Amino acid sequence: MTGFVKVAIDDYYSDSNWTSIMNKYWMLAERVSDPRVQGWFLFESPIPTLVMVLLYLAFVLVVGPMWMANRKPMKIKKVIVYYNAAQVLLSSYMFYEHLMSGWWYDYSLACQPVDYSHSEKAKRMLHLCWVYYFSKLSEFADTVFFVLRKKKSQITWLHLYHHSLTPFEAWLLVKFIAGGHGTFSNIINNLVHVIMYGYYMLSALEWKNYLWWKRWLTTLQLMQFFLVLIHSISALVYDCGYPKIIASGLILHSSIFIVLFTNFYVNAYHKRKLKVDACNNNTNGFVPNGIKHVPNGKINELIENKTTDVRNGSQSDKEKVQ
Numbered sequence: 385m386t387g388f389v390k391v392a393i394d395d396y397y398s399d400s401n402w403t404s405i406m407n408k409y410w411m412l413a414e415r416v417s418d419p420r421v422q423g424w425f426l427f428e429s430p431i432p433t434l435v436m437v438l439l440y441l442a443f444v445l446v447v448g449p450m451w452m453a454n455r456k457p458m459k460i461k462k463v464i465v466y467y468n469a470a471q472v473l474l475s476s477y478m479f480y481e482h483l484m485s486g487w488w489y490d491y492s493l494a495c496q497p498v499d500y501s502h503s504e505k506a507k508r509m510l511h512l513c514w515v516y517y518f519s520k521l522s523e524f525a526d527t528v529f530f531v532l533r534k535k536k537s538q539i540t541w542l543h544l545y546h547h548s549l550t551p552f553e554a555w556l557l558v559k560f561i562a563g564g565h566g567t568f569s570n571i572i573n574n575l576v577h578v579i580m581y582g583y584y585m586l587s588a589l590e591w592k593n594y595l596w597w598k599r600w601l602t603t604l605q606l607m608q609f610f611l612v613l614i615h616s617i618s619a620l621v622y623d624c625g626y627p628k629i630i631a632s633g634l635i636l637h638s639s640i641f642i643v644l645f646t647n648f649y650v651n652a653y654h655k656r657k658l659k660v661d662a663c664n665n666n667t668n669g670f671v672p673n674g675i676k677h678v679p680n681g682k683i684n685e686l687i688e689n690k691t692t693d694v695r696n697g698s699q700s701d702k703e704k705v706q
Contacts, residue, residue: 448531468585495624498564
C-alpha cells in the first residue's frame with residue numbers, strides 16, 4: 385500500500401497526461417484482481433456499471449418525471465406485487481447460497497480471508513457474488529416504479545444514494561474480493577431483504593391488518609448496519625489476510641447508514657408521536673379546519689393511516705433503500 389501511495393504522489397508531480405496515468409492505475413488494479421473473472425460479462429471495466437448508474441439517475445431525476453408530467457400515475461399494482469415476490473425469492477436464494485458457500489460451515493466470524501482457489505465451494509461463492517451484483521441492478525426498479533406512479537416524495541436522497549452506490553460495491557466485490565469477511569454484510573442484507581420485500585408485497589396487496597410492524601422493520605434495518613459495523617471492526621483487530629482497506633470501507637459505509645437511518649427513525653416515529661400527542665391534547669378530537677370530528681385518541685390512527693398510505697399497491701416507506 386505504501387508503494388501504491390508513492391506511485392500516486394510521483395504521478396501527481398509528473399508531466400504525464402491523465403490518460404496514461406489512468407491506464408497505469410488500471411493495469412495496477414488488474415494485477416490484484418481475481419483472475420477467475422477474466423472475460424466475464426460487465427467485469428472487464430467499471431465503465432458499463434457507471435453508464436448504467438448514470439442512465440438510472442437520468443431517468444428517475446429528469447427523463448422519467450418529464451415524461452410523466454402530463455400523464456396520470458400508472459396503475460401497476462400487479463407488476464409491483466410480482467416484483468416484490470421475485471425479490472423475496474431471489475433474496476432467499478442468495479441467503480441460502482451464502483450459508484452453503486461458507487458461512488454455515490468453516491467461515492470465521494472473527495476474520496475470514498478470501499478463497500481464490502478453484503475449489504467447488506470457492507467457485508460457488510464467486511458465482512453467488514456475481515448474482516448479487518445483478519440483484520443490485522434489478523433494484524433500480526424500486527425507483528422506476530416511484531416515477532411511473534408519480535410518487536416523487538419517496539425518491540429521497542437516501543434512496544438514491546443507496547441505489548447508486550451498491551452496484552459499484554458489488555462490482556468491486558466480484559472483481560477483487562469474491563468471498564471472505566465482507567460477504568457477511570451480503571448475507572445479513574439478503575435476510576433483511578426477504579423480510580422487507582415481503583412487507584412491501586403485503587403493502588401492495590393492501591393487507592393493512594398485516595402492516596403493523598413497519599417500525600420494527602426500520603429497527604431491523606438499523607440492527608443490520610450495527611452488526612456489519614462490529615463485524616468489520618473485527619477484521620481490523622484480527623489479521624487473517626483480508627484487506628484492511630476493504631474492512632475500513634465497510635466500517636465507513638455502515639456508519640453512514642447508521643446516521644442516515646437513525647435520522648429517519650427519529651423523524652418518522654418520535655417526532656410524529658410528539659405531533660400526534662399534541663393533536664390529541666389540544667384539538668379535543670377535532671381535525672383542523674373543521675373537516676370532521678374524530679373521537680379523542682383516534683387522531684393517532686388517522687395520522688398513521690395518512691402517513692403510511694398503501695393504496696393502489698403503494699410501497700410507501702422512505703426506508704425502502706436496503
